[in-house]
Amino acid sequence: MNSPIKNKINTVFIPVTNLERSAAWYSRLLGQEYKENQAKRPVFNVKMSEYTGLTLDAGAEDNPNSPAPSEYPIFNFHTDSIGNARQYIKEMGYEGDMEIVKFDDFSFFTVKDPDGNIIMICSG
Secondary structure, eight states: OOOSSOSSOOEEEEEOSOHHHHHHHHHHHTTOOOOTTOOBTTEEEEOOSSSSEEEEEOEETTEEOOOOOOSSOOOEEEOSOHHHHHHHHHHHTOOSOOOOEEOSSOEEEEEEOTTOOEEEEEEO
């Protein structure tokens, strides 16, 4: 039998403690407009330009998430200019390891979301 599971990631779920704060943070990171109180429990779907979605999940009203932050990057956002991306994030005052790590075919640095999850920004 051929696998009925497709070879693509549909949606990445990120557990968050404060949906409003996280929705504003990710929207700002991606240069998207965000209006206060736009996020409604239990989830907020961040607008993405490609197939894979990004969903921030605060849990149900009566059972909110209390995630432990990841010690390692949980996914990455792509950039065509690692230096410009780093400068943009520094100007916003976001926290993370802003040192750019370079390899032959790609470079990256990391940033932490409001819950302490490590997000990698990669070129290449």
